[in-house]
Amino acid sequence: ILNVEQSPQSLHVQEGDSTNFTCSFPSSNFYALHWYRWETAKSPEALFVMTLNGDEKKKGRISATLNTKEGYSYLYIKGSQPEDSATYLCACDYGGSQGNLIFGKGTKLSVKP
């Protein structure tokens, strides 16, 4: 059974702090990794799709890296703002053709003003 692990489970930071969290996954037959942001009462929203070892993606204050050889991805948030408060989901695909994803349990981030 393939297992995608996210840590920490939850995180509380002050506004302005930079933070990061981890997604660990089995590296064998890896095809793609997705990061989603899920705000309360809203739909999950895609942040990044990453496929290549060494990939780095950036969107505003949020960036992500990927290491497919050791099976991990980091998500970084620089200068956290209260609007960054959300659950961040990591999902991996091992099949490629059907788009089926295996999700981690998420990291819940709370940013205090």
Add this chain to the structure above:
Amino acid sequence: DGGITQSPKYLFRKEGQNVTLSCEQNLNHDAMYWYRQDPGQGLRLIYYSQIVNDFQKGDIAEGYSVSREKKESFPLTVTSAQKNPTAFYLCASNPGGASYNEQFFGPGTRLTVL
């Protein structure tokens, strides 16, 4: 507005009753998915469909059924055979089914069995 809609937002069902959750998309996406979320767990795949009139079981299909008669619609029926149906259900779609394409999610339906 393009997107995915799910209805209703909250649904209550008596034990032993079947119930159907709606999922509609106007994104012209070929692939659609149903996930279930339980407290402390990641999203788990129930059923998925790559094309109209075709669908496949996911990891936890027992007690559920789907249909895909139209490209825009992928309703999920929770049958009385589902032992623990109380959960949050998310529908998603994907342009072509390849995993490097992001999945677009609906707002979800929370089902409670009384």
